[in-house]
Amino acid sequence: MTWRSDSALARLGLLALLTAGCAPPAAAADLLDDSWLRGSLGGGAVRWDGVVLGAQLGYSSMNSDFGNSTSSQVAFILRNSTLEAEQSPSSWTTLPHDLTSSQSYGVFLGYNFQTDDNLVFGADISYNRPQKLETAAADSISRTVTLSDGTVDGVTITASSSTKLIDYGTVRGRLGYAIGQFLPYAVFGGAAGRFDYTNTSTVTVVQTPPGGGAPSTFGPVTQTDSQSHKLGYGFLWGLGMDVAITPNLFLRGEWQYIAFNKVGDIRSTLNTAQVGLGIRF
Numbered sequence: 001m002t003w004r005s006d007s008a009l010a011r012l013g014l015l016a017l018l019t020a021g022c023a024p025p026a027a028a029a030d031l032l033d034d035s036w037l038r039g040s041l042g043g044g045a046v047r048w049d050g051v052v053l054g055a056q057l058g059y060s061s062m063n064s065d066f067g068n069s070t071s072s073q074v075a076f077i078l079r080n081s082t083l084e085a086e087q088s089p090s091s092w093t094t095l096p097h098d099l100t101s102s103q104s105y106g107v108f109l110g111y112n113f114q115t116d117d118n119l120v121f122g123a124d125i126s127y128n129r130p131q132k133l134e135t136a137a138a139d140s141i142s143r144t145v146t147l148s149d150g151t152v153d154g155v156t157i158t159a160s161s162s163t164k165l166i167d168y169g170t171v172r173g174r175l176g177y178a179i180g181q182f183l184p185y186a187v188f189g190g191a192a193g194r195f196d197y198t199n200t201s202t203v204t205v206v207q208t209p210p211g212g213g214a215p216s217t218f219g220p221v222t223q224t225d226s227q228s229h230k231l232g233y234g235f236l237w238g239l240g241m242d243v244a245i246t247p248n249l250f251l252r253g254e255w256q257y258i259a260f261n262k263v264g265d266i267r268s269t270l271n272t273a274q275v276g277l278g279i280r281f
Contacts (some may be wrong), residue, residue: 054278
């Protein structure tokens, strides 16, 4: 299923940039009565200075790494044990990655400054809300290990994790180069998102004494941890293009990547392709 989501995201990103790049320069002007939005682009240079405000629609793909999301729980269950000290079952990778995709929508507000040599420096903030970005994984791992005193331990760890990105905001810097009515640019900055997550792990150990004998069983012992609206932070970068329809109205096509820190020991990354419509004041 992963290659389908990545392929759909790539197609939307290409469509977003092509839509912005091929937009008719003045098609919307005739539909507006406000004179400050009117005016042919003609042969004159477009200025990108000023406050920008707009809305955007996107398609996001979230990849969550659950590999060691239950490590702290396993370490707590096996605390002060020879098994944990010598074999470290808490470091075993129990769960895989999971990928999900969703539509999203948001708004942005920013400011541009254009130099005489057509460089455009900008900054913006945005708020974005996915329709549904939720990933989950469940699996188990079993190993037989021999401790330094000759005890043989059969260890089974069963785990499950889930996470959901509720919404997120960004603060970004932009650097672009104006080419007529086109403004290709790169963005970089930071993001903060709200996550819900749940982690559960169960540990069972069957011990056989040195030299054989009757085995004994520890567990099963279960630990669960969950939290709602937990903040996660990350860095972002991306590429995009604004296209002027009128001197004050523009289309935007953009791709953006965000890497969040671990939330509940789950690390998530977000790829988003989006199109937007904005006004420059």
